[in-house]
Amino acid sequence: MSPSALRPATAPAGAAPDAAQPAALRERLASHIQRRGALAVLVLMVAIASATSDTFPTWSNISSILGNNAFVWLLALGMTFVILTGGIDLSVGSLYALGGVLGAYGAHAGGTWLAIVLPLAVGAVWGSVQGLLVSRAGMAPFIVTLAGLLGARGLLQALTDEGATTYLVPPGAAFRSLGEGTWTPVLIVAALFVLGALLLTRTRFGATVTALGGNESAATLMGLPVARTKVLVYVLSATLAAAAGALGSARLGSGVTTIGVGYELTAIASVVIGGTLLTGGSGSIGGTASGVLVLAVIHNLIDHYFSQYGSAFTDTVNGAFLAVVVLAQTLLSRTRQTD
Numbered sequence: 001m002s003p004s005a006l007r008p009a010t011a012p013a014g015a016a017p018d019a020a021q022p023a024a025l026r027e028r029l030a031s032h033i034q035r036r037g038a039l040a041v042l043v044l045m046v047a048i049a050s051a052t053s054d055t056f057p058t059w060s061n062i063s064s065i066l067g068n069n070a071f072v073w074l075l076a077l078g079m080t081f082v083i084l085t086g087g088i089d090l091s092v093g094s095l096y097a098l099g100g101v102l103g104a105y106g107a108h109a110g111g112t113w114l115a116i117v118l119p120l121a122v123g124a125v126w127g128s129v130q131g132l133l134v135s136r137a138g139m140a141p142f143i144v145t146l147a148g149l150l151g152a153r154g155l156l157q158a159l160t161d162e163g164a165t166t167y168l169v170p171p172g173a174a175f176r177s178l179g180e181g182t183w184t185p186v187l188i189v190a191a192l193f194v195l196g197a198l199l200l201t202r203t204r205f206g207a208t209v210t211a212l213g214g215n216e217s218a219a220t221l222m223g224l225p226v227a228r229t230k231v232l233v234y235v236l237s238a239t240l241a242a243a244a245g246a247l248g249s250a251r252l253g254s255g256v257t258t259i260g261v262g263y264e265l266t267a268i269a270s271v272v273i274g275g276t277l278l279t280g281g282s283g284s285i286g287g288t289a290s291g292v293l294v295l296a297v298i299h300n301l302i303d304h305y306f307s308q309y310g311s312a313f314t315d316t317v318n319g320a321f322l323a324v325v326v327l328a329q330t331l332l333s334r335t336r337q338t339d
Contacts, residue, residue: 037328038274038290045297053304065296067182070189071251072096073292074244075267076274077196078237080288083271084200085233086213086280087134087141090264091148092241095123097260098156099245103175104167104255105159106246112175115246123242124235126152131231148238149264160257167255179251188247192240197285209233213280269322270295278326 050057075092082089099119106115126148133144157163169176179185200206208229211219220226249255274291276283298321302314 036275036287036290038287038294042290042294042297045294045301049297049301055304056300061300063182065293065300066186069296070185071179071244071248072263072266073189073270073289074192074240075237075263076270076288076292077193077285078240079264079267079271080196080274080276080283080285081200081209081233082141082237083268083276083278084209084213084280084283085230086216087230087233088145088268089130089148089234089237090142090145091126091130091152092237092267093260093263093265094149094152094156095126095238095241095260096245096248096263097257098152098159099123099242100249100252100259101156101159101167101245101255101257102242103246103249104169107169107173107175107250108167112173115169115173115175115250116243119242119246120239123239126242127235127238128231130238131234134234135227135230145234156257160255163257166257169249169253171253175250176253177250178247179249185247185251193285193289200285205229205232210281213277213282215281266295266318269318272322273325 055061075096079089079092099122102119102122103115106118130144130148133139134141160166177184178188200209208219208224208226211222211224212226212229216226245260248259270291271283271288272278272291273294274283274287274289276287295318298317299314302317306313
């Protein structure tokens with residue numbers, strides 16, 4: 001057989017890689033947009049706001065954005081691990097308020113160590129119960145953590161005589177220093193975000209979290225500790241929420257019983273805006289940090305330009321922005337699946 005007779009058969013084989021290149025390029029582009037889209041939006045928003053407003057880039061405004069809501073961002077950090085497994089945690093807002101009351105009570109009754117250990121212990125136990133109900137009893141995370149939301153709020157009301165009792169942090173307590181100023185709370189939160197990123201990307205636990213969200217059946221067949229990982233992510237989320245509340249009470253000087261309502265939605269929105277898929281299996285701590293800052297900047301701009309419309313306008317903008325992000329995630333996921 002002549003060499004020329006072989007040419008038609010070899011041509012398609014050589015052309016196959018060329019045909020696959022555009023598909024691979026689209027998949028990489030979709031992945032980059034999903035993971036770093038929030039950061040790009042954040043940079044664009046900050047640039048536009050700084051160019052159009054004299055007050056936005058000032059130190060007082062930046063410190064307000066970073067310091068006043070720093071501890072609430074810890075809810076988003078814990079929520080990232082839960083959502084990466086394909087779960088959800090609706091109890092973090094109530095645990096945030098409960099942690100604040102327990103922190104103030106501990107500072108009043110036993111000093112700084114009790115103010116720190118008591119909320120952490122209660123949060124860890126609460127998360128363990130929720131994790132066991134999800135992993136061992138097979139209950140839906142939505143139902144379990146919704147019950148947790150109501151239960152934590154009920155316990156909070158019982159501890160404070162339905163809000164009649166307010167526990168104050170003593171003025172001279174060392175515990176207060178954890179929430180003072182701007183840099184102390186911001187550095188605490190930044191350190192925890194760095195540790196969270198290392199936990200997710202550099203440990204077997206983090207790899208199991210991602211694998212579990214990607215395909216739980218496959219993770220089980222691979223011999224990964226699926227049940228234990230589910231318990232641990234809920235422990236992590238609840239503990240961080242309670243710790244955030246305790247540190248918030250150090251900043252406020254008291255355990256406020258009315259805070260935390262709706263904070264779980266803010267945490268979920270921050271995680272999703274940061275590129276973590278609600279179905280789990282894909283996301284990053286850096287993306288969550290960007291998502292948190294995007295919402296914080298949006299709130300700041302609304303307070304500056306549209307304060308006359310009140311919180312209803314803020315909620316409307318948050319909802320619309322989140323809907324756009326989820327739609328974009330859906331389209332990007334379809335692009336990656338088809339390719």
